[in-house]
Amino acid sequence: MSCKALLLSAIASGQGKTTVTAALARRLVRDGYRVRVFKTGPDFIDPLLLAAASGSKVDVLDLWMCTETQCRSLLAQAAAEVDYVLIEGVMGLYDGQPSSADLAKQFGVPVLAVLDCSAMVGTALAIARGLRDHGQLPWAGLLANRVASSGHADMIRACGTPDLPVVGCLPRQAESLPERHLGLHLPSDLPDLAARLDALADALQLDHAVLAALPDFAPEATPPASLPPLLAGKTIAVAHDAAFAFVYAANLRTLQGMGARIATFSPLTDEAIPADADALWLPGGYPELHGTTLAANTRWLASVQAFAAAGKPVWAECGGMMALTEQLHDDQGQAHRMAGVLPGSVRMTAKLAGLGSQGWPHPAGELRGHTFHYSQFDTPLPAAATCQRKAGGSPGEVVYRHGSVQASYFHAYFASQPAAAAALFLPEAAC
Template sequence: MVKAVLVAAVSSGQGKTTITAALARKLVKLGQRVRVFKCGPDFIDPMLLERASGAPVRSLDLWMVGKDLCSQQLAQAATEADVILIEGVMGLYDGTPSSADLAREFGVPVLAVIDAGAMAQTAGALVHGLRDYGPVDMAGVIANRVASEGHAKMVASSLRDIPLFGTLPKQARSLPERHLGLVLPGEVNDIDQLLDDLAGELVFDTAAWDKLPPVRIEAMPAPLPPPLLAGKTIAIARDAAFMFLYPANLDILRAMGATLKFFSPLADETVPAEADAVYLPGGYPELHAEQLSQAHNWTASIRAAHAAGMPILAECGGMMALAETLADQSGAIWEMAGLLPGAVAMQPRLAGLGSQGLPTPQGVLRGHTFHYSKLATGLAPAAYTIKHPSAIQGEAWYRAGSLSASYFHAYFASNPAASAALFMKGV
């Protein structure tokens, strides 16, 4: 049994991440062991929430991650924590499946975040609509951007039978953002002070919170994946340009017997000599294109690995770094490694978003896409992903020798056999 809530809102932009981070840090300061999860495909919010809570943050998604692994992760966290916070994605009922679907699946009540900056008593109508539309079990409310104590009282009275757990005033300083979302925590010099300030500004009713009943989360033991990568060493790029990868991907690679060796292309490190395969995850190569273009040792080593037929998986930012050129947001064009024919250019608008699945001989490998760049190439795609739930054509999947490249981010645990095949010769 553990106290658990799913932090949700009517839409994006209401302050879910800010409130979840502030609440996590607040509860930690009150001596609670806190575990945070993030609904849906996301790399950046979990980094901030991990910093706020001091514990690893994993993804929950009934389609991409699957019900069984979601329940296993929640059950494990329940044995380690006093409180589980699950940050929803977009609005409470958005998506197929939605955050509301996940809350109902595991019996987790919803904590609604409302932006009260331009409303007062209407807050009650909004929250009751969120509760009754599904319906969902509404645990309580945290009101964001509250102007005064009087404003908070008006909001609280409008909620009727739903408790107001807390309020956060209008913030003089918010969490910094860029085109893919929040700025990475490691890039904000005083991020811990900012999180402490948010926690300090969060007016929180501990008595109301303490009345929240605990949730029982049970799961069947997880079966061990087959040791398909036993004896294999996978070199994984990890630095400020390549950091968008699911921790669960690393877990499943290790569980299948792989040894993981990390290296930094930005630091001009070469592909490790002991590597049997290379994994280039997504990230922000567009912010570091000049530095990558001058990393001659890295470039020479990845070209040599490719020439030798070493399996290379490049996802999104990893693929961008292996094109011939990359045009950054200013329009400057930089030479990249050139394993994949074509040019990548940043776009002013979102170029791809959503859950997708890649058909493979081992079955569908699930994941997602989210990017602001486009690849112009004469290379014909070897396959396409399928968008979920529309089932229409999604991202192109390219093969160039031993290189597999796409804007698609795979969630390896959704199909371990298909994931292992990406790192094996002749598969």
């Protein structure tokens, strides 16, 4: 089985890659095609929006964090099931190690350059040609974003050539997908998201002949590695709502593949941790936007305090860790009482406090992931472990241990080292 594939990239961040990818996915789905979307690099928010646009789960692809084998397996499975695979790049096409260009070259995915053409015409084609030729990449063409008028679109299309076609144009949008400090808003924060996505799909002008002429994409299937049943019989409670939404789809699959049963609950609706839970995972998210609600939800707070006091394993990452501290100071300076399981307090910062791919040199093997936060944890706790930055190997985020609780700003990608991930939820890991 094969499909058509595109990797949507740009010269830099801010060109509108997510908006265009969402518009294209929505348009293709409405036209009756089966579509799977992927996101390049560590990311939680864009995949949620792209899943809403495509109606299907969205995985991340990262040649370092996920490995080449895992990326190939995900792409091969998708290519056998759908008509189009769309991959949204990260930053600029050649930015990062590995970059979006490395991914395109590794799997032979044609690149579609998404360029902000609000103040250019023919220069856009020159930029696209430079992006293509710099790395000798497989190429699909140019999609002009933020086009000012139909006449502007006509002028851009007239500059296209057979080897560098203009695949489409998206006019400048008065309202699109809003942003804030960690990126775009979550789908749950946008009650009109479906209408926004439909408006983008309506506005997108496509040359279907160019899409139809794309080469068939059929990467060789790689059998997924079998997972050891390290969590057989275990029930892991996972916080899941707008305050704790940063979860890789692969993380849940990895836990389930090792035999765990997942039981989700919502701290924002004051749900307690499920009574049959053997371990707890508090993912990252936006607790700082929901401080008042979380502080008032006494049932949720009492359950997490009792869970930790009982010595059951807890893994809390980034926003999850913030919710376990004594106080959370939001970006307005207001203090909110949190669970008090971890000594210390968190305050939001105006500047980015942590960013980039990191690895945790765990005794069970290196657990890879990333960090991205605008806050600082002030605590007397010593470091139980220290992650290492991918670039240069310098010290990265600290991993704290307090009783049965392990916590860090580090977001772990469980599939990178399942044994280390399992250790986060086993009783012996909490001793």
